[in-house]
Amino acid sequence: MTHQVDAHVGKRIRHRRWMTGMTQQQLAESVGIKFQQIQKYETGANRVSASRLWDIAAAMGVGIGFFFEGLEGAGEMVQDPTHNKEALDLVRIYYSIPEEQRRKLFDLARVLGAA
Numbered sequence: 001m002t003h004q005v006d007a008h009v010g011k012r013i014r015h016r017r018w019m020t021g022m023t024q025q026q027l028a029e030s031v032g033i034k035f036q037q038i039q040k041y042e043t044g045a046n047r048v049s050a051s052r053l054w055d056i057a058a059a060m061g062v063g064i065g066f067f068f069e070g071l072e073g074a075g076e077m078v079q080d081p082t083h084n085k086e087a088l089d090l091v092r093i094y095y096s097i098p099e100e101q102r103r104k105l106f107d108l109a110r111v112l113g114a115a
Contacts, residue, residue, distance in 0.1 A: 005071065007044030009053070012067040014042040016060045019092060030059040 017027055017038075024042075028035040031052065033105065040046035041056075057064045097105060 002044040005068075007069055008046050009048055009067045010042045010044040011048070012069070013038070013056060013060075015088065016062060016066065017042075019088060021092075022060065027056065038085040045105070054098060064089060 001003040017024070024035040028038045032055075033052075037046065041048050041052075053067060057066065063083055094102060094105070
């Protein structure tokens with residue numbers, strides 16, 4: 001049976017990989033394993049060792065704590081916007097916009113959010 005923390009860490013790996021546009025193959029090659037192992041990590045079927053998580057975090061440019069964000073207490077998960085496909089799509093699209101236009105869009109969103 002998959003432990004809730006293992007499933008959460010796997011989801012965070014998948015979301016970060018997806019947000020960076022990295023394939024399972026690319027991530028696997030960067031940490032020296034087969035892509036099937038990445039698949040197993042992402043589904044929570046296999047636990048990620050501390051050293052492997054360290055390598056994955058480095059390959060994806062985040063700290064290890066990133067993979068545990070959203071966990072609270074004894075396995076209860078807090079709602080995390082990265083679990084929402086629409087939010088992930090929005091973030092990916094946002095970062096594909098040229099920086100000057102992105103700043104203007106951010107300013108507009110800030111004004112609309114305050115209204």
